[in-house]
Every structure is written in C-alpha cells, then in structure tokens.
Amino acid sequence: VLVQGRPTLKNASVASAIAFVACFTLANGVLIFPILLIMSFILARPRKQIVLISAIALIAVSILCGAQTILGASSKGLTVNFESLHSIFSFFLTYLGAPISAVLTTVDSRMFGFVAVILSLAMVITMLVHRVGIHKSDLILSGIALFVIGTAFVTTFGRYQMGVAAASASRYGSPVLLLWCCLLLWAYLVASRRSKALREFATV
Numbered sequence: 001v002l003v004q005g006r007p008t009l010k011n012a013s014v015a016s017a018i019a020f021v022a023c024f025t026l027a028n029g030v031l032i033f034p035i036l037l038i039m040s041f042i043l044a045r046p047r048k049q050i051v052l053i054s055a056i057a058l059i060a061v062s063i064l065c066g067a068q069t070i071l072g073a074s075s076k077g078l079t080v081n082f083e084s085l086h087s088i089f090s091f092f093l094t095y096l097g098a099p100i101s102a103v104l105t106t107v108d109s110r111m112f113g114f115v116a117v118i119l120s121l122a123m124v125i126t127m128l129v130h131r132v133g134i135h136k137s138d139l140i141l142s143g144i145a146l147f148v149i150g151t152a153f154v155t156t157f158g159r160y161q162m163g164v165a166a167a168s169a170s171r172y173g174s175p176v177l178l179l180w181c182c183l184l185l186w187a188y189l190v191a192s193r194r195s196k197a198l199r200e201f202a203t204v
Helices: 009-022 027-042 047-071 082-101 109-129 136-162 164-168 170-203
Strands: none
Touching: 009 027, 009 047, 027 047, 027 109, 027 136, 082 109, 082 136, 082 164, 082 170, 109 136, 109 170, 136 164, 136 170
16 A cells, blocks of 8 residues: 555555554564555655654554553563574574475575575665665565564564474465565566666667
8 A cells, every 4th residue: 555555644544554453463463564664764755654654653562562561461581692692593594494495405494594684685775775766566575575574583582492493384484485486576577677777778
C-alpha cells in the first residue's frame, strides 16, 4: 500500500493499520513498522506520514509491553560475552543459509548466510544512495528481505541457546527461501538494467 499507492496520508494510514494488526498476530509483526519508516524515508514521504507511522508504532509497542506486564510475563536477561556472541552469529548465519546448504551440502551454511547478509545490505544501501527514480519493485523486494532478516535476528536471540543445529529446523526454511528468491531476483533486475544501460551507451 505504501509503495504502490499514491503518496497520501490515507495510504500511510492504511499501511500503518495493517502493520498494527500484524503486531498482534505474530511476534515478528512489530518489525513491519521500522520497515515502513525506512520505505517512507527512501520514498521521501512527507513528515506528517512519518509522524503518523511512528505514533501508531508507539501505540502498538505500548500495548504489547502493557500486556506483558499485566500477564506477568518474564523475560530472561541477555548475557553477552565472546562465547555467546559467537553462538549468536553462528545461529543467525546458519538460519539464513541452511536451506541453501541443504542442497549444496559441500558449503557451510554460515557462508550462505553471510552472502545473504551482504546482498541485503547492498540492496538497502543501493536504494538509500539512489533514492531518485528508484524502482518500486526493488522497494517491495527489499521490504520482504528486511522482514525476513529481522525475523532471523529476533529468532536468534530467542533460540541461540538451543544450539546451532536448531537454526537448521525445517520450519525456518520457507521464509528464508523467500528471502533468497528476493535477493536473486533483485540481483537479476539490477544486472539486466545495467546491461541495458551499457548497450544503450555503446550504441550512442
């Protein structure tokens, strides 16, 4: 809605409302709000729209925190040391690379995870640098990619103590494969555009 629709306050409201509902379906639904803010910045949306999205995000987070307090839910503190950092990064990269290494078994899944992170960063940086005339398809692909990366990050902090093997669970495969489809499609689109630009330049 935010990317394909017209840059109106109404569309920003609809996108925020959908994100608000998503917050109460799955825990990773709250990730949609920061993605909306990133997209709004890239699209140079008016300040009113950014303030609206931020306000609704704050309301959603406040409700979630309030519900946690009322229900008496407890959260374990995160003890960070070198060993835990190694476990966190290993789990995170394995999470992102496991579906690919399941096919290409000769390569460590963490290597594929590292490639996924690099491609995701390249995608976002490219859009931030080339905000003028950006393709909407790139924005949609990057939004999906950021959501899956964020989901991997949240899952990692909740599950890394279970060991790296848990990151290869089949239930994580579907969103990660969606991430890889987005990254490969984005890389193909960028390569094809540059190839076309080079051909046009060569014919001048």
